[in-house]
Amino acid sequence: MIVMGLVLAVVAVLFGVAVVVGNEDEAQLTAFGGTVPGVGEEWQVFMAGAIVMIACMAGITLAMFGFKRSMGMRRELRDLRDEHEESLQTLEMEKRRLEQELAQARRNAPVRS
Template identity: 55%
Template sequence: MVFLGFLLVAAAIAVGAGVVLDNTDAAHLVVFGQSVPGLNNEWQVFLAGAGVAVVFVLGMTLTVSGAARRIRNRRDLRDLREEHEESLTTLEMEKRRLERELARVRQNAPRRGGQQPEPAATSVQGVRVAPRSRIPAASPFFERNE
C-alpha cells in the first residue's frame, strides 16, 4: 500500500511538472514533449489538472493509511510481546513459589524410615477406611480461589 501510494504520488508530480514546463500556449497541452489530443480549451486543461490532483490525493491517502496501519500493527505486536513476557514472568514466579511450598511440605512430612509408625486402617461400622495421607490438608495451594 505504501509503495503504491508513493508510486501514484510520484506519477502525479511528474505529470504535473511536465504540464507546467512544456505548456507555453494558452490551450495546447503538451506532456513530456507530446501533444495531448482532445484538449483544446482552457477548461479541458483545467480538468486534466484536476485529474492529476485527484491522483495525487489518492496516492497520498494510500500512503498515509498504509503507514498508519504499519504503525498500528507494530504497536500491537509490541504490546503482545510485552504481555507474553509478563505472563511468562508471572508463571515462573508461580512455579518457584510452588516449588518452595512443595519442598517445605516434603521437609515437614514424617519419614517412612521407621521414625513414626504407619497408621493402621480403621473400621467404621464394618467398613474398612484407608489411612489419611501424611500431607497436611491446610496447604495454601489448595485454598486459593482462582
C-alpha cells in the same frame, strides 16, 4: 500499500510538472514532449490539472492509510510482546512458589521406615 500510494503520488506530481513546464501555448496540453490529444481548450487543461491533483491526493491518502495500518500492527505486536513477557514472569513466579511449597512439604513430611 504505502509504496503504491507514494508511487501514485510521485507519478501524478511528475505528470503535473511535465505539463506545466512543457506548455508554451495557451490552450495546448503537452506532457513529456508530446501533445495530449483531445485537450484544446482552457477548461480542458484545467480539468486535466484537477484530475492530476485528484490522483496525487489519492496517492497520498493511500500512503497515509498504509502508514497508519503499519503503525497499528507494530503497536499491536509490541503490546502482545509485553503481554507475553508479563505472562512469562507470572508463570516463573508461580513456579518458584510451588517449588518452595514442595520443598517445605518434603521437609515437614514424616520419614518412613
